[in-house]
Amino acid sequence: MKTEKITVVKLGGNIINDENSLNNFLFSFSSLKGKKILVHGGGKIATEISLKLGIETQMLNGRRVTDERSIDVITMVYAGLLNKKIVVKLQQYGCDAIGLCGADGNLIPAQKRSVIPVDYGFVGDPVSENINVALLNSLLGNNFSPVIAPVTHESGTLLNTNADTIASVLACALAKENEVQLIYCFEKNGVLLDSDDDESLISSLSKDHLQQLINEGKIHSGMLPKINAALNAQKNGVQRVVIGNAKQLTALADGSPACTTLH
Amino acid sequence: MKTEKITVVKLGGNIINDENSLNNFLFSFSSLKGKKILVHGGGKIATEISLKLGIETQMLNGRRVTDERSIDVITMVYAGLLNKKIVVKLQQYGCDAIGLCGADGNLIPAQKRSVIPVDYGFVGDPVSENINVALLNSLLGNNFSPVIAPVTHESGTLLNTNADTIASVLACALAKENEVQLIYCFEKNGVLLDSDDDESLISSLSKDHLQQLINEGKIHSGMLPKINAALNAQKNGVQRVVIGNAKQLTALADGSPACTTLH
Numbered sequence: 001m002k003t004e005k006i007t008v009v010k011l012g013g014n015i016i017n018d019e020n021s022l023n024n025f026l027f028s029f030s031s032l033k034g035k036k037i038l039v040h041g042g043g044k045i046a047t048e049i050s051l052k053l054g055i056e057t058q059m060l061n062g063r064r065v066t067d068e069r070s071i072d073v074i075t076m077v078y079a080g081l082l083n084k085k086i087v088v089k090l091q092q093y094g095c096d097a098i099g100l101c102g103a104d105g106n107l108i109p110a111q112k113r114s115v116i117p118v119d120y121g122f123v124g125d126p127v128s129e130n131i132n133v134a135l136l137n138s139l140l141g142n143n144f145s146p147v148i149a150p151v152t153h154e155s156g157t158l159l160n161t162n163a164d165t166i167a168s169v170l171a172c173a174l175a176k177e178n179e180v181q182l183i184y185c186f187e188k189n190g191v192l193l194d195s196d197d198d199e200s201l202i203s204s205l206s207k208d209h210l211q212q213l214i215n216e217g218k219i220h221s222g223m224l225p226k227i228n229a230a231l232n233a234q235k236n237g238v239q240r241v242v243i244g245n246a247k248q249l250t251a252l253a254d255g256s257p258a259c260t261t262l263h
Numbered sequence: 264m265k266t267e268k269i270t271v272v273k274l275g276g277n278i279i280n281d282e283n284s285l286n287n288f289l290f291s292f293s294s295l296k297g298k299k300i301l302v303h304g305g306g307k308i309a310t311e312i313s314l315k316l317g318i319e320t321q322m323l324n325g326r327r328v329t330d331e332r333s334i335d336v337i338t339m340v341y342a343g344l345l346n347k348k349i350v351v352k353l354q355q356y357g358c359d360a361i362g363l364c365g366a367d368g369n370l371i372p373a374q375k376r377s378v379i380p381v382d383y384g385f386v387g388d389p390v391s392e393n394i395n396v397a398l399l400n401s402l403l404g405n406n407f408s409p410v411i412a413p414v415t416h417e418s419g420t421l422l423n424t425n426a427d428t429i430a431s432v433l434a435c436a437l438a439k440e441n442e443v444q445l446i447y448c449f450e451k452n453g454v455l456l457d458s459d460d461d462e463s464l465i466s467s468l469s470k471d472h473l474q475q476l477i478n479e480g481k482i483h484s485g486m487l488p489k490i491n492a493a494l495n496a497q498k499n500g501v502q503r504v505v506i507g508n509a510k511q512l513t514a515l516a517d518g519s520p521a522c523t524t525l526h
Contacts, residue, residue, distance in 0.1 A: 080346070
């Protein structure tokens with residue numbers, strides 16, 4: 001039996017970079033009715049701080065390598081600075097936020113990526129079946145709103161983990177016993193055919209439709225991880241999955257403004 | 264009626280600076296029986312990172328000023344890096360740790376220090392009567408061990424707060440309904456008359472005795488905040504308060520090795 005309605009919101013990095021946009025978003029989040037969870041990304045501040053600390057970003061095959069010093073910066077910035085700045089603002093706005101990373105209360109056990117064929121370092125993928133849903137339900141039941149930083153863990157090691165994936169995995173785990181909607185928020189109105197043209201919004205997207213768009217070269221590859229995470233949630237019991245503009249969070253939660261709905 | 268026995272442990276900064284000492288301590292903490300809370304200090308890494316980021320430490324009347332960039336570093340390092348490194352190690356050792364700062368779940372509401380006569384910046388003192396004891400009891404009741412970073416909040420602002428004070432205030436708040444022991448751990452065996460001589464240990468210390476030692480110039484002034492926080496807890500219902508060596512945590516929790524007991 002689906003007992004509770006829960007809204008899981010993922011906030012993308014670009015909104016976090018701008019204090020005004022972030023605070024407007026957090027004010028909207030705080031006013032959402034019912035049980036809610038916020039998963040946040042990282043933003044560019046980790047890169048800025050890495051640069052200042054003299055840590056060079058290593059890239060392999062176009063992807064970032066998270067070495068030991070980088071996972072320290074990610075932990076500091078994501079699970080420390082950003083997570084607590086979000087929490088303290090939500091508290092000010094009357095939302096009883098509680099900030100966690102995936103190591104806290106063993107919330108998100110993960111598996112470090114294989115070092116073969118390429119060692120990307122301290123990067124991990126959540127082990128879906130081991131998510132600590134009881135902790136989330138307990139916090140939500142006590143009217144707390146968990147705020148989750150994209151850091152997970154395995155065997156005493158902290159791991160950098162994609163925030164879109166975390167939002168999807170948490171929503172799926174909660175959907176086993178609750179009615180869950182998952183809202184991906186970022187600076188665009190949804191999935192666009194032309195990333196510079198809000199009018200090119202794809203209002204409805206299925207797995208087959210996505211494959212067709214990929215084949216036609218019409219999808220920006222940078223959007224694929226988010227779309228796949230969203231589709232995965234939709235396939236695994238999450239009742240409603242949308243990708244939309246952070247400025248329209250309230251409308252995204254209550255109805256369907258201009259946005260992309262996954263089917 | 265005192266319902267539960269709870270051990271509150273404060274870990275001092277110097278132990279945190281050394282990975283081996285820290286891990287040995289955390290292994291001991293994880294093996295403590297019963298409900299337990301860990302409050303940790305900061306250590307020197309915040310100063311090191313501030314230096315690398317080009318943030319100069321301002322001092323006024325011998326005390327550090329926490330400006331906006333400094334509270335960011337403190338939040339990153341204390342509530343992010345150190346808190347999560349401690350949590351992930353405790354998880355590895357089988358202790359279900361959950362890391363929080365004082366903003367999370369409104370755990371430790373604080374009051375920013377007056378800017379008169381001297382503005383020390385983003386520094387705050389806990390508002391004892393507003394501690395969210397219900398959150399601590401709920402987490403402890405679910406067999407989590409809260410790990411608390413020394414950052415508190417007021418009106419949307421994060422504040423740097425003395426960890427010895429936080430440990431004392433939390434222990435006092437819990438002592439209203441529980442049997443609480445408070446253990447201050449650092450690199451010495453307790454309060455020493457000569458900080459280089461472990462044989463000069465003061466095994467028992469009362470408020471009157473402390474005043475006498477201060478008058479005689481026999482107490483190192485750097486120890487006074489810790490001693491006063493400890494005495495305050497002892498005067499406010501905490502059943503047992505000791506200051507001792509982090510290497511002897513298990514013995515400190517179970518009995519009375521060489522240490523300072525507050526009376």
